[in-house]
Amino acid sequence: MTTTTIPKSSGGANFVGALWREIKRIPPVYPVFLVIFLAVSYLNPTYQTLPGIFSFLRRAAPMAILTIGEMMVLVSGGFDLSIGSIVTLVTIGSSMTLHNDPNLALSSILLMYGIGIVIGLTNGLIVSFLRVPSLIATLGMALLVKGAALYWCGGAPKGYFTDNWRFLGRGFFENVPLVGQFPASLLILIIVAVITFYVFHRANFGKEVLAIGDNVRAAQLSGVKVHRVRILVFLISALCAVTGGILIGGYGGIGTNVGEGLEMQAIAAAVVGGTLLLGGKGSVPDAIFGAFTLEALFSLLNLLGLPKPYRDAVQGLIIIGAVAYVSLRTRGKR
Amino acid sequence: MSTTAAPVSKPQSFFKSIHIPPIFYFVIGIFVIGMILDQTAGSGDILKNPVILTNVFVRSVALGIVAVGQTFVIIGGSIDLSVAFTISITSVMTSLIMHGDPANVPTAVAAVILIGIVIGLANGLIITKLGVNSFIATLGMALILRGILYAAFANFIGSVPRSFETLGYGTIGPVPISIIVLLLVVVVGWLLLTRTKLGAHLYGVGGNKEVARLSGVRTDRVLIAAHIFCAVTAVLTGLFVVSRLRSGAPWVGTDGLYDLESIATTVIGGTALSGGKGGVWGTLGGVLIFGIIDTVFNQLGVDPFLKNILKGAIIVLAVASYTIRSKQEVA
């Protein structure tokens, strides 16, 4: 994606030099993912087969979608800590609106997206106009949304999911040429990825998000309508959360704690994917592979016998480590 | 706009120095509204049974103690998002070590206070020495604590001996011990902030770190001390909570919303999020407001989940009432 001038002088050594420079440009998340996944597939040979890989991707897809949305908020300089509770709301709410009736699937999904739009807009408006730091605004929103979710089901979530709805998160397309079975959630991830890739890397919007996260004052003085961009970013994050929620509900079922901690995982995944926590840098494909890397890491830790809850500790260390690394490096430069 | 210095007698000047934070007028206002709501929509119990009022205070104790600590770090220009898990860890470790045996009480208390100091120290060091933003540092710490906590425990564990329950339930005459403890913590916090060099330096660091540094204040040490203090108050809250619940569990901290509410009550009590200004009495006012809201909701029989919906909105709006005045863009 970048042009390098390869010096015209003598061949061999310069070619290798140029190649090495290109290799150095590859974001570290890809080789790291490869290494970890290879380790995982070594320990559990199922992952060496195509169905095994697909099952991994099927599981990781929802998280990847959440990470994309969170990444955009991070790039704009903020935090969205409400996406976990949006997932909870979506799973519980879908169950309540589906009521075991397959005909209601479409309207249920549309309703969820409608709710997501309201939440995202509200987050954006609070941060832009009420000047409440997004950390607190989205924490408060998370509380509200989770309360709404539990209120809706009276504290006792029941799984009234229909098979057609669940298909999105857990189903496979059969008889796909070349590969056989193809997970539905992976297809949805691909669709989301294509749309967000366009929006973030090929449309003016993405560049404006990077601008406000990098230097909001300079962005303002260059004509960027900061509020508009910021509100949209929170909107996108909420919509990604809704999408992820539908997939998670289909794959994993229901519970009061379905969305617990997902925002932190998304932040960690984004950081692994090279997103800067203070804004100004991020990428959709890197974020996706950041999520994959984290999932692979957790699988690895699982295979090595480390119990599930240690995930959180690992995530915490990753986040602190990443920020400390950047901060110490900048200190050194001064 | 300068004041003329008229000669004042000692007792006069003492009383003058106690500002009543405007928040307390709010407290009275909300209290009145609550009473009216209770009479009209609720069962009107509050007037019939004044003990319910003491419940307001008791509910406020847990939040109040940790909110004092949070006020300290916010005055210093920092924040602590790990308090909920410090509280949980405390509750779990306390009931685990005590194991229902009064002889273990001192060991348990000493152990958890030590844990709190370590957590606070870690937070402080990560922020000052590694240069990590305090949101991220304490958020990361929260995650680490959560991981350790849930890895080791899944539900209620251990138990607290009867004797320890006096902390949560005991009274001296008509006054619950817990309220005394809360007031003590608030007074100690107030003394530290206004009558010690550390307090003066903390305000300096929060107001303008560079100016403080140029004046010779050891900014790192001051911040670390504030974080340790905050963690210790979280431990005290944990001790109080476990004495009331009689047993500790990993979710008590998060369920009680101590992280979000300690920040919110601090801000609505008049302490600026950016630091350098505010105090613990205002925070106490904020805590009382939340306590009254909680009690009123209870009396009205509000569904606990609906309560969270309203709380989430109230918290954001309360903070917004302060931040809306700022002219700069916020992310």
Add this chain to the structure above:
Amino acid sequence: MTADQPINPLNPDARPMLEVRGITKRFPGVLALNNVSLQFFPGEVHAVVGENGAGKSTLMKIMAGAYVPDAGEILLQGARVSFSHPKEAQDKGVSIIYQEFNLLPERTVAQNIFLGREPGKMGALDVGALNKNAAVLLKELEADQMIAPTSLCKSLSVAEQQIVEIAKAIAFDSKVLIMDEPTASLTLVEVKILTDLVMKLKARGMAVIFISHRLFEVFDIADKITVMKDGELVGTAMAKEVTSAKIVYMMVGRELDHYFPPLGNKEDFGEVVLRIKDGGNDFLKDINLELHKGEVLGVAGLQGSGRTELAQALFGAIPFKSGSLEIYGRVRNVKSPPDAIKLKIGFVTEDRKAEGLLPKQPIRDNILLTVRSLQPLFGYILKDGIRGSRKMVPSLAKEVDLRADTFDREAQFLSGGNQQKVVLSKWLASKADIFIFDEPTRGIDVEAKAGIHDMIRGLTKNGIAVLMISSELQEVLGMSDRILVMRDGRLVAELPAKSTEEEVMLVATGHGDNNLSSEDVKVGKEA
């Protein structure tokens, strides 16, 4: 009048309290101080004057321990000292009061004075002693009736805050007090109060040093005046023995030996593209100006005279609240930067790092931001797609002579000169035909400066109208076809091209009010 012999008629045997010898200081691309030696005596008020960039601030900061000199030594009461931190200087008795005070607005006067040195044993704070000691200090400064130790600093006026800063200095038992533009924001009455205070400090035996632009005040307060120019010492004189005209001449008289592109011809100037009538807002009053196509209109004035505010008003960042703005003869409302950009106005800000550049973004994205922000939000990057942008960026870069191995390099890694070129091309990309420059060559080395000047003149050759704000007199005089001078938020004069530096300075410092004319300046030259 030279600086070599110590001048101290007050007491010929007195030793200097503070002395600097052979101080040299370099910053990237600029020699800020060149072999400066000065002596400051106790009980004396010594003013250091010179225009922007003369090196006065740098010298003060070195003496106060904020900078370390590259060469030379500092002597305090005859003993060599070196400061690696301002706190060290303070402890040794050298205090400095900056133009932006170092006070905490939410803390009381007493708390501010004693920050870091509070009275009390074993960590406890003795509040009574704190307030009492503060009261004592205020009484010494005879300000105890005006200021109470328990007042919050934010409730004090600028003059009162300054007194608090001075109290801080005495609290530290300073022997030397340095003040940077102490009278900048004071009313006449407050200046009198400050003057009295300074006299008191003088009586205490302190060496008082201050930097100022306000020449008539300098004469009222100072015993001695030192003039600096271009990082060097020009001379020192006793205030009683010299005229202000001579001081002005010492400050600015120099050959215009730097290269500037030739000024425009009157015939080349076209229609009025921008006209402001009675423009005003919270910072500006009675702004009336016209900008012609193809000309460079320079705006001169001292710091704080409202130049940047004028630029911000034109660009909609801090819009005008009254008056009218016409672009190409049509009345327009510019209430926000996007309005201005749509009207093809470009704003090259004073602080490119804080306001002009996106440090972590590649050069390419920096340059294209203005174009992109006007395009549909979800439209493909640049209607011509990514290939279109690949043509636009290199051609713009060529226009401004921006050389980079790749346009994907992050802007933060470029040199100051190149960064400024990136900002310039940003506005060329948005096809601005009115450019506002605020300090276009600040912090840029001499080589690149000429390039930027050529570019600015080049813009006018293409019919672009330029409004250029600069505090470097040479630049204003070398580049401007007309010169506007601002003072206190107003446009006070318009001077023609080829005016002299003295003429500009006299107007900018308000000397016009004191009835000094260019006659006096000529007399000064001959002295």
